[in-house]
Amino acid sequence: MSTPTPPPGCPAHRLFGPEAEADPTTLYEKLRAEHGAVAPVLVPGDLPAWLVLGHRENLDVARTPSRFSRDSRRWRDMREGRVPADHPLTPIAAWQPVCNFADGADHERLRGAVTASLERFDRRGIRRYVTRFSNQLIDAFAEQGRADLVRDFAEPLPMLVMTQLVGMPDEYGPRLVEAARDMIKGTETAVASNEYVTVVLRQLLERKRAAPGRDFTSWLLEHGTPLTDDEIIEHLRLVLIAAFETTANLISNTLRMVLTDSRFRARLSGGHMTLPDALEQVLWDEPPLTTILGRWATGDTVLGGQQIKAGDMLLLGLAAGNLDPDIRPDLTVPVHGNRSHLAFSGGPHECPGQDIGRAIADTGIDTLLSRLPDVALAVDEAALRWDTSLMSRHLTALPVTFTPKGPSTTGATPAPRETEPPVTVPASASAPVAPSAPKRSLWARLFGGR
Structure with missing residues (x-):
C-alpha cells in the first residue's frame, strides 16, 4: 500500500x-x-x-x-x-x-437545486429577519449590562434566521438552536438532538408538500430536478448545521477582533473600513472552517x-x-x-450560501454595535479560550460589559409571516437541555472540540 x-x-x-x-x-x-x-x-x-x-x-x-x-x-x-x-x-x-x-452530473443535479433555491431569497428580506432576531437577542440581556456574545448572540442568531428561511414556525427556532448546539458540542443527549432535528425536518417537508410557501424547503420541492425526500432532508440538515457553525464563528471572530484590536475598531468606527470590509479581513485571518x-x-x-x-x-x-x-x-x-x-473554498463545491452568511454576520454585528456602542471585553484577552478540532477553531465564550440599555422598539414585534400549524414532535425526540457529561458525537467530530 x-x-x-x-x-x-x-x-x-x-x-x-x-x-x-x-x-x-x-x-x-x-x-x-x-x-x-x-x-x-x-x-x-x-x-x-x-x-x-x-x-x-x-x-x-x-x-x-x-x-x-x-x-x-x-x-x-x-x-x-x-x-x-x-x-x-x-x-x-x-x-x-x-x-x-x-461529482459530475450527480453533483450538478443536487447542487443546482440547492443553489437555485437559495438564489430565490430576497436579500433585503433576509436582513429584516436578521435585524428582528438581533434586537430580540439583545433585548434579552441589554438591561443586565453584561453578556456572553458567543452564547447569547453569535450562536443563536444564525439558526434563528435559517429556521425562517427553511420555513419553520417561529416557536421552533430557539429549540433548534439548542438542539444544534447540543449536537455540535457532543453532549450525552446529542443522539436525541439529532433525532429531534430529523423528525422536525421530515414533518416540515410533509407540511410544505401540502402547503408550500416562499421558503427553501418549498423551493427544493418545486425545483425542476426532482429530489427524493431523503435528499431534501439531508440538504436541509446540511444547510442548517453548516450555516449555524460557520456563521456563528464568523460573528464571534469579528466581534473578538473589534473588542481586542484597537486599530481595527478605530478604522471601523472612523469610517476608514466598512463592516463588509472587516468581515473579509476576518475571513482571511480567521476563517470559520x-x-x-x-x-x-x-x-x-x-x-x-x-x-x-x-x-x-x-x-x-x-x-x-x-x-x-x-x-x-x-x-x-x-x-x-x-x-x-x-474561507468558502472554491471550484464547483464553493459554499453556495456564503452571501447569506455574510448578510447574517454583517447585519447582526451592525445591529449589536449600534445598540451597544460602548461594549467592551470583560476579561483580559489572554483569558479567552477556543475549542479546536480537525476542521474548526471557535471561541468558547466572549464575555462583555456595556452600559445597560432598555429594550428596542422593533425587536419584540414579530415580523408578519404566513400562519402554519405547529410541528408535532414525539416525546422521544424532544429538544434537549444541555447535560453535564460530554460525549463525542458525529457533529462534535465534524466541528466540535475535545
Whole structure:
C-alpha cells in the first residue's frame, strides 16, 4: 500500500492532539517550512493524508474534481477497512446522498437545486429577519449590562434566521438552536438532538408538500430536478448545521477582533473600513472552517512537488492557504474587500450560501454595535479560550460589559409571516437541555472540540 511519506528525518505531524489544538497556525508554518505547499500529515487513527498549505494548490485541488474527487468511496483507507464504523472520521467521510459528496452530473443535479433555491431569497428580506432576531437577542440581556456574545448572540442568531428561511414556525427556532448546539458540542443527549432535528425536518417537508410557501424547503420541492425526500432532508440538515457553525464563528471572530484590536475598531468606527470590509479581513485571518476534509485522488498525480497516489486523502487547508507567504508576504497589510481568500473554498463545491452568511454576520454585528456602542471585553484577552478540532477553531465564550440599555422598539414585534400549524414532535425526540457529561458525537467530530 502506498501512503503519504515524508522525507527522511521529517516525521508526519498529527493534525489532532495538544500541538495542533494549542497553536494550529504555528503547526501550519512548521509544515510549510519542512514540506512546502503540500505536507504529509496524520489524522485521527494515525491515518495518512495530505494537508494542502498553498493558496494556489488549494484552488488547484478545489477546481479540478477530475483529479481530486469529493466522492469518499475513493478513499483507499476506507475501502481497505482501516476506517471502521466507530472511527472519528466515519461520520464526516462516509459517503452520503448530498451534493458535498458528489461529482459530475450527480453533483450538478443536487447542487443546482440547492443553489437555485437559495438564489430565490430576497436579500433585503433576509436582513429584516436578521435585524428582528438581533434586537430580540439583545433585548434579552441589554438591561443586565453584561453578556456572553458567543452564547447569547453569535450562536443563536444564525439558526434563528435559517429556521425562517427553511420555513419553520417561529416557536421552533430557539429549540433548534439548542438542539444544534447540543449536537455540535457532543453532549450525552446529542443522539436525541439529532433525532429531534430529523423528525422536525421530515414533518416540515410533509407540511410544505401540502402547503408550500416562499421558503427553501418549498423551493427544493418545486425545483425542476426532482429530489427524493431523503435528499431534501439531508440538504436541509446540511444547510442548517453548516450555516449555524460557520456563521456563528464568523460573528464571534469579528466581534473578538473589534473588542481586542484597537486599530481595527478605530478604522471601523472612523469610517476608514466598512463592516463588509472587516468581515473579509476576518475571513482571511480567521476563517470559520480552518480545514475541509476532504478530497480523494482519482489517480496518481503531482501536487506541490509531492507524489500523490490514487486513493490518497487530501485536506484543504483554508486557514493555512490564507496565510501563504506567496500571496501575503506581509500579514500586517490589510486586505479590505479582497474576496480571493479560501474561507468558502472554491471550484464547483464553493459554499453556495456564503452571501447569506455574510448578510447574517454583517447585519447582526451592525445591529449589536449600534445598540451597544460602548461594549467592551470583560476579561483580559489572554483569558479567552477556543475549542479546536480537525476542521474548526471557535471561541468558547466572549464575555462583555456595556452600559445597560432598555429594550428596542422593533425587536419584540414579530415580523408578519404566513400562519402554519405547529410541528408535532414525539416525546422521544424532544429538544434537549444541555447535560453535564460530554460525549463525542458525529457533529462534535465534524466541528466540535475535545
